[in-house]
Amino acid sequence: MSEPTELLEPPTPAAGGADRAFAAGDRDPFAPSDDFPRRHLGSNAEELAAMLAAVGCASLDELADETVPRAIRQQGALELPPVDGMPPGRPPGEREAVARLAAMANENRLFRSYLGLGYHGTVTPPVVLRNVLENPGWYTQYTPYQAEISQGRLEALLNFQTMIGDLTALPVANASLLDEATAAAEAMSLCLALAKGEAADGAFFVADHCHPQTIAVVETRAAAIGVPVVVGDAASADLAGCFGVLFQYPTTDGRVLDLEPWIERAHQAGALAVVAADPLALTLLRPPGEMGADVAIGSAQRFGVPMGYGGPHAAYMATREEYQRKIPGRLIGVSRDAQGGRALRMALQTREQHIRREKATSNICTAQVLLAIMAGMYAVYHGPRGLERIARRVHALAATLAEGLRRLGFELADEPFFDTLRVGLAGTGSGAGADEAIAAAHGRRINLRRLDEATVGVALDETVGSAEIVELLDLFAGLAPQPNAERALAALAAAAEVGLPAPHARTSGYLAHPVFNSYHTEHEMLRYLRRLESRDLSLAHSMIPLGSCTMKLNATSEMVALSSPGWMDLHPFAPVKQAAGYRELFDSLEAWLNEITGFAATSLMPNAGSQGELTGLMVIRAYHRDRGDDHRDVCLIPVSAHGTNPASAVMAGLKVVTIACADNGDVDLADLAAKAGQHAGRLAALMVTYPSTHGVFEHGIRDICEVVHAHGGLVYLDGANLNAQVGLCRPGDYGADVCHLNLHKTFCIPHGGGGPGMGPISVAPHLVPYLPTHPLVATGGEKGIGPVAAAPWGSASILTISWAYIAMMGGAGLTEASKLAILNANYMARRLSEHYRVLYSGKGGRVAHEFILDLRPFKASAGVEAEDVAKRLMDFGFHAPTMSWPVAGTLMIEPTESESKAELDRLIDALAAIRAEIRDIEEGRMDRADNPLKNAPHTAERVSADDWPHPYTRQQAAYPAPWVKGRKFWPAVGRVDNPYGDRNLVCSCPPLEEYAGGALG
């Protein structure tokens, strides 16, 4: 057995040190003392010099010159338009950037919005705000692929699933989708995938009482795959030949309908029934599952997640058990660990990870985990009685308002309502139509919804109190034929018809599980949140070196704007005049991203990388169609592509043709030329990732783009790896036509445990006319495709994070970051090459910003697999790198620029120690089956057990390097049994008795 290697001695600084372009404060006495780049970039000049020496380069520039092909190097420096009030070329310091964002937030005018449309005011419980949304222990987590160090968020997501399952009365719910409108489109795809025989060629029917943005997103998505959509009156429409039907519950204008007979009619026609339901209303209303619905979707925004001018929020989907293996997105399931204890994991994980490539029915990857956790915690904190109280209160306020409005002489809809009123102005004799009412409301800083020229909508929410009802009644009295009618609240409340009559009232219980009935005081809630957080490894503990995921610093100064009402409390469909601060944010971010990518325009609508891919491909199709090239429907995709690429292509209605990779990992140019030629007449696009998913700046990228263009196709560049390119090369310059940007990678939006993210697309001039539009807010190109997200600027509020990052780094800082990301990867690759084979590199042996370690030989030599190494890293306190992608049996490491050399050295040290343990097995000093790798991770319970039957010490198990002692992170459970969890799929909270002694609770 070998000793783990010690950390390297501190490096000797190179003579003179390196010139750090970002150390502005050293030279300019007027620069702020809190300049940000030195906080973001992990190494100081001495460390930099040591790493450069280790890779054999004199400077960062020399390394960049050797790594990035000369033919594509950016000419000149990044010219980012300056931040307002800053001298050109001098980025704001942290305080200045925060102040600038606060000033922009003040430009947003916070009217009280009664617009509804799926977005509502809500009260985020402060204990959840501070301890989840504002807490890096939660928001810097990664997607819970490594279950043993993710039990906290897995439990939180299981709570979310249980909550949705209970409220909808459909047993299988996923762990979030991106927004309600895209969830509706996902439901359409689910129905299509389940459709049999002729039905599969039928139409999707959408009731015209659905939210307009939902209808428009469904139409956009259906058009891409050639599915006809019929929008109409569900009461009278002929549903024959439809494979699915979508209803809204309550309707967009607030009416509560008994959907049971309608669902019955859909079933008789052979269609599946989808219900878009408001979860707060479901605490009082008969749930979709009890009315016969097959699928329920919706938004959990009003469960404590601020509106944020459109997002991010968690959407949900729930369905019947028989469809559980078809549900898109992630599903958290219950399994067991190596010791037989209960352990949670992402169920059917392999399927999710590969998204079934060209057989995909969904491309959802990053979803809305952090927001699903918040919504679930809102239900945990309030419990079923608390939620019902909130719902009854808002309903009673709506009933009181309705009573007052009737007395004032307004006409209300005949149907029962929950919290949203349809107010008819016609016939009231005052002559006021919807426009006059809305104008009068604006005078009182109130937004009403225009339903038609003589009807307005008023949607109440949890934040409304008696003062708001009085204000609304005063407003309407000014327009009323009987302005002097009784308006005293007590009298109106006493006379109001409160309650929902049969068959609408809910009779079944929900949220009976102890988790929703135990943490209703702040102390209990605080401790529950902390208990879960402590089970999860995040960037607050150590680096998370996930290749392709760019887990870089999510700085506090980038996050603070998210706590500001000026950014968070704006309704996405408030008149744009009220959102001047957001307009400025979008304008500067778009201008910066255009400059960074070398493209002409950017759409901020797609709310994840996958959605950016789909949008970009739909834009490409629209371009071809507009030129009469309707038949161009082939998409070339290298075999090494991320699973979302082929999935997005299929969802854009394209046929995937796979391109081989050469032995060195590069796109096989001969195969590309052959396939492009073979499909020349039908070639729509190539999707390519750059630098490649193998972590290499391929020298042939220009040739690749030229081959595709020569055959009439366009190039879609997957921008997931932009972190190696900013300031060094630009997709728009080397031949791409469109790329998406994962703002949750390169531009610092935290991963949140698997979302939120943002995936805007930047496009060349010829694609600008086709950028996505929105039915409620003017945006996009003049020949634009329809909307691809519910809100016009996607998850608008988190754009403040990327804005702050780019603003504070400035062009020079961003360029330095790319160079340092490349140096860190090359440094680690060089040092680790002493212990492992590094797969793939470019000319001169340089890797890009990430690299792959080959673990495949150890299977034969020691019986060790990539998974064993990944789990053993947990004993050192590390999250594993990306496992078995893009090459099975490997680990892909991406250190990013914001890790210090000391942290890189710790990971190198851990991996070297693990290599030594593998050698012990290879050389017979350690048992092949009973060794620290196979038994990893080691829990505290196991290491402290009276019984220790293993041929290595407890010390080696738990403290495999000297520095682990000072920072031990204990995995909450032993190795999780994946096949068991999939065979016995349980996706909601298990009963209380199963908690005893288990990992939960």
Ligand SMILES: Cc1ncc(COP(=O)(O)O)c(C=O)c1O
């Ligand atoms: C190369 C690549 N492309 C696309 C995606 C999909 O992006 P998102 O998860 O934001 O949908 C990822 C995500 O990890 C990726 O690594």
